[in-house]
Amino acid sequence: MLTHWHWDHVFGMSEMKIPIISNKMTYNGIKQLQELSWEDGPLDQRVKAGLEIPFCADAIKKELGNDRDITLLDPDIQFETRMKLNLGGLTCVIEHVGGDHSNDSSIIYIPEEKVLFLGDCLYANLYADKWNYTIDITLKLIERMEEYDAEIVFLSHHNEPLNKSEFQAFLQLLKKIGYFTEKYNGDYKSIAAELSKYLRRELNEMEVETIAFFVNGYSG
Numbered sequence: 001m002l003t004h005w006h007w008d009h010v011f012g013m014s015e016m017k018i019p020i021i022s023n024k025m026t027y028n029g030i031k032q033l034q035e036l037s038w039e040d041g042p043l044d045q046r047v048k049a050g051l052e053i054p055f056c057a058d059a060i061k062k063e064l065g066n067d068r069d070i071t072l073l074d075p076d077i078q079f080e081t082r083m084k085l086n087l088g089g090l091t092c093v094i095e096h097v098g099g100d101h102s103n104d105s106s107i108i109y110i111p112e113e114k115v116l117f118l119g120d121c122l123y124a125n126l127y128a129d130k131w132n133y134t135i136d137i138t139l140k141l142i143e144r145m146e147e148y149d150a151e152i153v154f155l156s157h158h159n160e161p162l163n164k165s166e167f168q169a170f171l172q173l174l175k176k177i178g179y180f181t182e183k184y185n186g187d188y189k190s191i192a193a194e195l196s197k198y199l200r201r202e203l204n205e206m207e208v209e210t211i212a213f214f215v216n217g218y219s220g
């Protein structure tokens with residue numbers, strides 16, 4: 001199951017040797033990636049043309065080294081909004097949720113275990129001049145996240161899974177910053193001051209960065 005089309009989530013698909021499920025939009029994203037070369041020249045050209053971001057081009061070069069021969073298969077099973085898989089005593093609920101990070105993002109929820117796999121859906125949009133969150137899309141996504149009864153939550157690029165209270169705190173933080181960004185018309189200093197007052201402490205690096213992403217995405 002592919003959570004979205006980004007290179008770091010699909011380049012290993014030919015190694016999986018199992019039927020691959022993806023959202024229709026993810027499928028279309030992979031069809032486009034199949035046409036591309038990952039050698040330095042074409043990568044640099046795409047960065048220049050604004051089709052690729054330096055962050056990913058650099059990471060691809062670093063991660064792949066000289067082995068740039070990537071086999072991207074056509075996913076075997078496509079869905080549009082939601083599907084359920086019965087794995088024998090375990091159910092996988094797969095749902096398209098979208099979001100700023102990538103509009104094809106889908107999640108997996110296992111009700112029997114109360115486990116939620118989020119992929120990258122709660123991260124910011126990196127495919128922009130400035131990494132950003134937009135208020136409306138993020139708040140809507142959080143509302144959806146709150147519907148899952150999850151005890152363990154996996155975010156792809158977090159080092160550790162989050163437990164229930166950590167996940168709720170993470171959602172709450174995004175929500176608060178979204179509200180404050182609206183309230184202060186995207187003014188970084190006022191948002192930071194209000195959040196610090198609310199948390200009754202200095203802001204940490206992640207909080208500072210998250211405010212910056214909301215400010216970047218604020219359009220008035």
Ligand SMILES: [Zn+2]
Pocket residue numbers: 004006101102120
């Ligand atoms: Zn991603």
